[in-house]
Amino acid sequence: xxxxxxxxxxxxxxxxxxxxxxxxxxxxxxxxxxxxxxxxxxxxxxxxxxxxxxxxxxxxxxxxxxxxxxxxxxxxxxxxxxxxxxxxxxxxxxxxxxxxxxxxxxxxxxxxxxxxxxxxxxxxxxxxxxxxxxxxxxxxxxxxxxxxxxxxxxxxxxxxxxxxxxxxxxxxxxxxxxxxxxxxxxxxxxxxxxxxxxxxxxxxxxxxxxxxxxxxxxxxxxxxxxxxxxxxxxxxxxxxxxxxxxxxxxxxxxxxxxxxxxxxxxxxxxxxxxxxxxxxxxxxxxxxxxxxxxxxxxxxxxxxxxxxxxxxxxxxxxxxxxxxxxxxxxxxxxx
Amino acid sequence: xxxxxxxxxxxxxxxxxxxxxxxxxxxxxxxxxxxxxxxxxxxxxxxxxxxxxxxxxxxxxxxxxxxxxxxxxxxxxxxxxxxxxxxxxxxxxxxxxxxxxxxxxxxxxxxxxxxxxxxxxxxxxxxxxxxxxxxxxxxxxxxxxxxxxxxxxxxxxxxxxxxxxxxxxxxxxxxxxxxxxxxxxxxxxxxxxxxxxxxxxxxxxxxxxxxxxxxxxxxxxxxxxxxxxxxxxxxxxxxxxxxxxxxxxxxxxxxxxxxxxxxxxxxxxxxxxxxxx
Amino acid sequence: xxxxxxxxxxxxxxxxxxxxxxxxxxxxxxxxxxxxxxxxxxxxxxxxxxxxxxxxxxxxxxxxxxxxxxxxxxxxxxxxxxxxxxxxxxxxxxxxxxxxxxxxxxxxxxxxxxxxxxxxxxxxxxxxxxxxxxxxxxxxxxxxxxxxxxxxxxxxxxxxxxxxxxxxxxxxxxxxxxxxxxxxxxxxxxxxxxxxxxxxxxxxxxxxxxxxxxxxxxxxxxxxxxxxxxxxxxxxxxxxxxxxxxxxxxxxxxxxxxxxxxxxxxxxxxxxxxxxxxxxxxxxxxxxxxxxxxxxxx
Numbered sequence: 001x002x003x004x005x006x007x008x009x010x011x012x013x014x015x016x017x018x019x020x021x022x023x024x025x026x027x028x029x030x031x032x033x034x035x036x037x038x039x040x041x042x043x044x045x046x047x048x049x050x051x052x053x054x055x056x057x058x059x060x061x062x063x064x065x066x067x068x069x070x071x072x073x074x075x076x077x078x079x080x081x082x083x084x085x086x087x088x089x090x091x092x093x094x095x096x097x098x099x100x101x102x103x104x105x106x107x108x109x110x111x112x113x114x115x116x117x118x119x120x121x122x123x124x125x126x127x128x129x130x131x132x133x134x135x136x137x138x139x140x141x142x143x144x145x146x147x148x149x150x151x152x153x154x155x156x157x158x159x160x161x162x163x164x165x166x167x168x169x170x171x172x173x174x175x176x177x178x179x180x181x182x183x184x185x186x187x188x189x190x191x192x193x194x195x196x197x198x199x200x201x202x203x204x205x206x207x208x209x210x211x212x213x214x215x216x217x218x219x220x221x222x223x224x225x226x227x228x229x230x231x232x233x234x235x236x237x238x239x240x241x242x243x244x245x246x247x248x249x250x251x252x253x254x255x256x257x258x259x260x261x262x263x264x265x266x267x268x269x270x271x272x273x274x275x276x277x278x279x280x281x282x283x284x285x286x287x288x289x290x291x292x293x294x295x296x297x298x299x300x301x302x303x304x305x306x307x308x309x310x311x312x313x314x315x316x317x318x319x320x321x322x323x324x325x326x327x328x329x330x331x332x333x334x335x
Numbered sequence: 336x337x338x339x340x341x342x343x344x345x346x347x348x349x350x351x352x353x354x355x356x357x358x359x360x361x362x363x364x365x366x367x368x369x370x371x372x373x374x375x376x377x378x379x380x381x382x383x384x385x386x387x388x389x390x391x392x393x394x395x396x397x398x399x400x401x402x403x404x405x406x407x408x409x410x411x412x413x414x415x416x417x418x419x420x421x422x423x424x425x426x427x428x429x430x431x432x433x434x435x436x437x438x439x440x441x442x443x444x445x446x447x448x449x450x451x452x453x454x455x456x457x458x459x460x461x462x463x464x465x466x467x468x469x470x471x472x473x474x475x476x477x478x479x480x481x482x483x484x485x486x487x488x489x490x491x492x493x494x495x496x497x498x499x500x501x502x503x504x505x506x507x508x509x510x511x512x513x514x515x516x517x518x519x520x521x522x523x524x525x526x527x528x529x530x531x532x533x534x535x536x537x538x539x540x541x542x543x544x545x546x547x548x549x550x551x552x553x554x555x556x557x558x559x560x561x562x563x564x565x566x567x568x569x570x571x572x573x574x575x576x577x578x579x580x581x582x583x584x585x586x587x588x589x590x591x592x593x594x595x596x597x598x599x600x601x602x603x604x605x606x607x608x609x610x611x612x
Numbered sequence: 613x614x615x616x617x618x619x620x621x622x623x624x625x626x627x628x629x630x631x632x633x634x635x636x637x638x639x640x641x642x643x644x645x646x647x648x649x650x651x652x653x654x655x656x657x658x659x660x661x662x663x664x665x666x667x668x669x670x671x672x673x674x675x676x677x678x679x680x681x682x683x684x685x686x687x688x689x690x691x692x693x694x695x696x697x698x699x700x701x702x703x704x705x706x707x708x709x710x711x712x713x714x715x716x717x718x719x720x721x722x723x724x725x726x727x728x729x730x731x732x733x734x735x736x737x738x739x740x741x742x743x744x745x746x747x748x749x750x751x752x753x754x755x756x757x758x759x760x761x762x763x764x765x766x767x768x769x770x771x772x773x774x775x776x777x778x779x780x781x782x783x784x785x786x787x788x789x790x791x792x793x794x795x796x797x798x799x800x801x802x803x804x805x806x807x808x809x810x811x812x813x814x815x816x817x818x819x820x821x822x823x824x825x826x827x828x829x830x831x832x833x834x835x836x837x838x839x840x841x842x843x844x845x846x847x848x849x850x851x852x853x854x855x856x857x858x859x860x861x862x863x864x865x866x867x868x869x870x871x872x873x874x875x876x877x878x879x880x881x882x883x884x885x886x887x888x889x890x891x892x893x894x895x896x897x898x899x900x901x902x903x904x905x906x907x908x909x910x
Contacts, residue, residue: 029856031854034872037873062856062857062858062859063856063857064854064855064856064857065855065869065872066855067573069573069574069575070573072575073572073573073575074772074854074855076575076755076756077750077754077755077756077757077760077771077772078753078754078755078760078764078769078771078772079772079854079856080769080772094575098575098756099755099756150556150558150570152570152573152574153569153570153573153574190557191473191555191557192473192555192556192557193555193556193557193558194556195551195556195566195569195570195573196872198872198873199872202871202872202874203473205874206874206876207451207455207456207457207472208455208456208457209455209456209473226874256764256767322574323574324388324574324576324579329390329558332390332557332558332559333389333390333559343721343722343723343802343806344806344809344810345721345722345802345805345806345809345815345818346809346814346815346818347717347815347819348718348721348722348724350714351714351715351717351718352714352718352722352724354710354711354714355711355714355715355718355719355730356730358707358711358714359711359715359730359733359734359786362779362782362783362786363733363736363737363783363786364733365752366745366748366749366751366752366783367736367740367748369748369751369752369757369758370744370747370748370751373751412653412654412657415650415653415654415657416654416657416658418650418654419650419651419654419655420654422647423647423650423651425651425655429898431655431658432898433894433895433897433898434658434662434663434666434894435658435662436894436897437662437666437890437891437894438661438662439837439840439841440840440844440889440890440891440893440894441665441844441886441887441890442843442844442845442846442863442864442867442883442886442890443844443846443847443864444846444864444865444867444868444883445669445844445864445867445883445886445887446665448867448868448871448879448880448883449665449668449669449672449880449883450665452668452672452880453664453665453668459664459668460664483661484661484665487661487662516641516642516643516646541738541739542738542739544739544741545739545740545741545742545743545744545847546741546847547741547742547743547846547847547850548742548846548847548850548864552871564741565741565742565743565744565847568741568743568744568747569743569851572747572851577751577756580747581747581751584741584743584744584747584748587740587741587744588740588744591736591739591740591741592736594739595732595735595736595738595739596732598735598739599728599731599732599735603728
């Protein structure tokens with residue numbers, strides 16, 4: 001029958017598609033957050049070459065990108081990630097807690113709290129800085145449209161929020177209610193809350209919306225590189241947060257796929273001289289001191305504080321600011 | 336219909352019905368029941384607090400408000416388009432007729448990025464609206480525009496066949512008796528197409544409420560302002576709040592059931608009227 | 613022509629009270645100016661909401677010329693997305709086709725209790741939000757869901773793999789073929805099939821030689837609708853996909869990914885491919901409709 005034929009053709013295609021996968025050389029999947037697309041595109045090529053030189057094995061690396069929490073959620077629900085390279089430790093903690101795919105002490109397994117690169121949060125404005133934005137407190141002035149994603153779903157947005165929070169605490173000498181007021185005014189100036197950092201950047205850069213983009217430093221440099229200084233300008237605030245995007249092997253998945261060796265080497269290669277150079281070329285701040293010195297000219301000096309200066313832990317920061325009914329929700333509920 | 340009531344000589348009833356029920360259970364019913372069972376983990380007050388939190392309520396207001404507004408616009412213009420397509424000759428009519436279904440055939444993500452590109456400040460339409468102080472993209476108006484787009488075919492396609500079936504004699508009689516065109520429309524044509532119009536409206540409304548792909552690109556996703564309910568489900572998921580996400584999903588499911596029931600009643604109404612006429 | 617009595621009364625009432633003196637020219641057409649205004653309004657609305665977006669897709673896609681356009685749609689990830697989209701549709705459509713025929717056979721040819729409930733249940737996926745559809749599959753097949761741990765132990769991947777995408781696609785397209793066939797087969801009645809059975813044909817023979825030829829255009833029409841929806845589904849697939857490039861990205865997800873990579877031209881190039889597909893669908897649909905109309909008028 002015609003329909004049975006269709007059915008078998010469909011099933012056949014399906015089987016072929018799947019067996020292709022099984023017959024291929026080993027593949028690992030890197031589940032990452034939004035702004036790292038270009039970084040890992042370059043890094044993967046380099047690592048594939050390195051691995052082939054070292055072992056003779058030709059491997060393939062697949063990528064998945066999205067908001068950091070969305071990606072963590074996907075891993076928890078079973079995306080077969082071999083490594084996770086996310087925006088903040090809280091999201092990887094969530095994987096450990098909710099799925100048991102990795103041990104609780106994952107962050108101690110690699111140097112620098114498992115962050116092979118760091119970055120910070122800066123302000124990107126239009127060329128000539130028409131709105132005269134110099135620092136965080138310019139963002140709460142009336143009539144300024146601030147672009148930042150939704151901290152509920154975007155890791156980058158949480159860093160943005162905490163950077164502003166740190167500034168406000170310093171400005172008001174640790175007065176939390178003043179700091180809350182400051183953030184309420186800042187978010188009142190945000191006309192769009194995209195679900196990921198990329199969405200915000202696109203709206204600011206491509207769609208021409210907003211006066212200032214609160215952005216990952218690397219994303220801001222990328223925009224400058226792609227579109228030129230005649231379109232955008234980076235403003236370094238008086239103080240910002242040191243962002244530490246962590247990486248980890250997803251143990252139970254690599255055990256299952258038989259890819260522990262590749263996954264481990266992949267992440268270690270990020271810390272190697274070559275890896276650090278790629279990292280720096282993509283405007284992430286390298287953790288290796290020597291590479292950092294070499295590329296120092298490229299990164300402006302910023303007064304940086306860490307997550308531990310504004311919260312005991314990511315868990316606590318999440319609880320106070322971003323959980324349902326937390327400070328971020330209150331900003332909107334009582335407006 | 337009564338002639339089918341005796342025992343049919345046709346075979347395959349058990350097989351056909353059995354397969355239908357099995358397939359429907361596996362693909363639709365059992366998965367849907369998962370949402371209800373998952374939500375049962377919550378106590379009633381917990382459930383109630385989750386689905387009536389201010390941000391969730393604001394999202395209902397936007398989703399239903401924009402869907403309703405879009406369905407109303409579609410009811411009006413859908414009727415107009417159906418009328419023009421059935422009654423008036425004009426060049427390119429077949430082409431226009433075929434294009435009506437575009438929103439149905441066009442993937443929603445394509446619709447989303449395209450409408451955004453048109454209505455942002457530097458887009459084809461946005462550049463004329465923005466100086467007037469009208470912002471469409473990334474505001475509730477954007478949500479309304481996207482929902483109008485995706486709901487467009489429904490009213491046209493439900494009203495069109497009914498308009499085609501209306502017998503000319505009735506209108507001629509009305510005209511003979513001295514009715515103006517407007518009177519004929521209001522008193523004769525409109526009552527006839529009302530059930531179809533309402534069905535089309537309800538279909539457009541039901542489709543709009545669940546819509547996700549085209550809306551997320553053009554909505555600003557600001558809590559309390561431009562955040563639709565399906566997006567809130569995704570947001571809850573990404574906060575690892577599975578139960579919260581499922582609770583809101585259950586509310587949406589119940590609303591879908593009810594709407595569907597209404598639509599089927601309306602369709603019964605049409606058939607009933609047809610049977611009388 | 614038989615009309616309902618109430619309507620007849622209303623006409624009489626109206627003619628007496630409101631326009632007793634305009635018996636001169638019976639009009640069943642609007643004045644030309646009114647026709648022009650109405651046609652103009654309708655076309656303006658359609659241009660704004662249909663033609664403009666369609667034009668925008670192609671204009672954005674070809675912004676940087678044909679070479680960039682071709683490169684974007686022949687790039688390996690795009691080809692993988694095309695393959696996955698076709699695979700999902702190729703599995704979902706035949707299954708829904710069989711379901712549609714079975715459901716329509718049961719509903720149109722027999723009387724049983726709970727029929728209207730069954731019809732409503734078949735419609736359900738139409739009004740369920742695609743996001744909810746994705747969510748429920750995750751609750752069942754996700755690693756934290758009912759079957760997740762068992763599936764993982766047995767090395768079966770459903771969610772974040774091709775089967776999950778196929779399932780989500782099937783869910784959103786369940787109603788289309790069945791809804792097309794049920795009214796058609798109801799209208800055709802059961803006489804022809806009954807005659808065949810009485811003359812000694814088997815059930816399958818009856819289905820194959822009598823019923824299917826009768827409903828072939830309706831079947832094709834439903835398949836076209838089902839296909840359009842299957843290839844374009846975004847919300848449900850987005851929840852269960854995992855967005856792995858080259859592996860679990862359908863075309864409509866690939867559009868989103870490219871869009872998020874500052875790669876607007878490529879995003880719109882892939883989008884234009886989908887728009888072309890939509891146009892082909894509409895052309896096919898119009899053709900099939902005209903065949904159906906001929907069939908009915910004959």
